[in-house]
Amino acid sequence: xxLMIDLRFLVGGxxxxxxxxxxxxxxxxxTLLLLTVTSLIIPSIAVQLTSTTSxxxxxxxxxxxxxxxxxxxxxxxSS
Numbered sequence: 403x404x405l406m407i408d409l410r411f412l413v414g415g416x417x418x419x420x421x422x423x424x425x426x427x428x429x430x431x432x433t434l435l436l437l438t439v440t441s442l443i444i445p446s447i448a449v450q451l452t453s454t455t456s457x458x459x460x461x462x463x464x465x466x467x468x469x470x471x472x473x474x475x476x477x478x479x480s481s
Contacts, residue, residue, distance in 0.1 A: 406435075430477050437473060441466045 414421045445463050448454050454462075 434474060434477065437470060441470055 410423075411421070444466060445459050448462060449459055
């Protein structure tokens with residue numbers, strides 16, 4: 403997350419001497435990044451801790467993707 407912010411500062415510094423960032427949008431991007439990382443960790447932990455079949459993990463991954471898509475659409479239209 404910090405790498406992405408630092409890259410924005412670096413690339414923005416090439417074009418402008420002074421930059422302005424919207425704190426609300428930065429908060430949303432940070433929240434989406436946290437949700438994405440969490441959605442990658444949950445199926446991995448489920449494989450390690452339970453005797454879930456590959457079909458069960460696939461089903462869980464699809465549900466997680468659908469939830470993330472719904473949250474992304476909500477944030478996209480609410481901002």
